[in-house]
Amino acid sequence: MLSAIGLDEIQESAYRTLVGLGAAEVSDLAHRLTLPEEEAVLALRRLERHGLAAQSSARPGRWVAAPPAVALGALLRQQRHELEQAELAAALLTEEYRAEAAEPAVHDLVEVVTGAAAVAHRFLQLQLGATKEVCALVTGNPTTVRGMDNDAEERASNRGVRYRVVIERDVLSGPSGITELRAALGRREQVRVIDRVPTKLVVADGALAMVPLTRRASEPSAVVVHASGLLESLTGLFDRVWREALPLHLDTDGIPYEGRSDGPDATDLEILSLLLAGLTDASVAKQLELGLRTVQRRVKRLMELTGVFTRLQLGWHAYELGWVARKDRLAPER
Structure with missing residues (x-):
């Protein structure tokens, strides 16, 4: 989890262990991490450079964990600042690219x-x-x-x-x-x-x-x-x-x-038919005694199912898939 601020797995484990103990001797920390003492010291030195650990002034060889809220907070703020600078640089480069590529060869x-x-x-x-x-x-x-x-x-x-x-x-x-x-x-x-x-x-x-x-x-x-x-x-x-x-x-x-087992049910088909007849969402909800959000949610699900982005496309696909049918005009009375 702390790889984003530059720690590898050993260094993160060392810091977590040190936080849990508050302070520890090198030998004790190495034993808990199942590492040679030399590697434990290297990990502690790296934590020290990040401001996450420090040697005890009273007891040489004993290391103390820095409070996470203070130490990690400072590192995260630095990371955010660097990311903001990188985003600004990316935005400027994008604008420069667009200006140069307005008429690409x-x-x-x-x-x-x-x-x-x-x-x-x-x-x-x-x-x-x-x-x-x-x-x-x-x-x-x-x-x-x-x-x-x-x-x-x-x-x-x-x-x-x-x-x-x-x-x-x-x-x-x-x-x-x-x-x-x-x-x-x-x-x-x-x-x-x-x-x-x-x-x-x-x-x-x-x-x-x-x-x-x-x-x-x-x-x-x-x-x-x-x-x-x-x-x-x-x-x-x-x-x-x-x-x-x-x-x-x-x-x-x-x-x-x-398969299309999650296709429209009877209510979905009624909603589609009324929408294609020109009714608004609110009118459809009233006609079918449904909530307005229920109608909108069902329409959204049908759009996701057919992979379309507009209701016009949904209507076209509904006809193509046979969900709704065009009704023949009534023959004139004789």
Whole structure:
């Protein structure tokens, strides 16, 4: 937990032990940490440089822990200050980049990344740099990078980044496919399955996309596509595959299953029909004797289920999926 302020596991353990004891001899601390005394002294020296421990003036060889609220508070404030400075520098560089790239040359819209390490690093950057959404198509035979990086996804999800992932059915039969799927669904990510995806693909915030190149050389490579018509085409490709794929869920025993079993119920269909007839949320709630928030919550769930962002899109998908039907106009009376 204290690695963010520059402590390794041994140093953190030493400080925690010292805090619990208040003060300790080097030999006692080394025994408790099961370390040679030389390593215990090195850890204490590092804590001393961070202001987390000090040698007792009354008893040489005895070390005293600094109060966590004071010592750690100072370090955290310093870290926050450095992060604020880094964020300011990033913002200035972003503005400078945008000013220079207002009219990018054609060859600047596509970035070629070569080498397994470079491709894996760029893949990680795309996920950790996303602020809103990451969309991915995952094949059954990843080569350079894993299709679902649990650590990167967890870190991004913790920042509120939404994930929509379509995986090939073969991924589920892989050695860690079910484990990774459970982890993804546990983070409330939206995962769908399809027999085959056209290509491996990741799109971050609709601003950057990454696609692997055909491996003709000894080293794998990929292209990173910046804002352009090509990026819009790749985003459209993902949306098409997403609509065709089936959602994946976990049953009560934690076993994945696919299908639209969490589709709209009778109340959902009534809400959709009334909304498509032009009624407001408040009018629908009154007609069906529901709370306004209940109506809005159900509509939001249906939008998440269909993977759309507007109610107009939801109406279109409702017709395409057969949730609602167009009623024929009444024939004129004779």
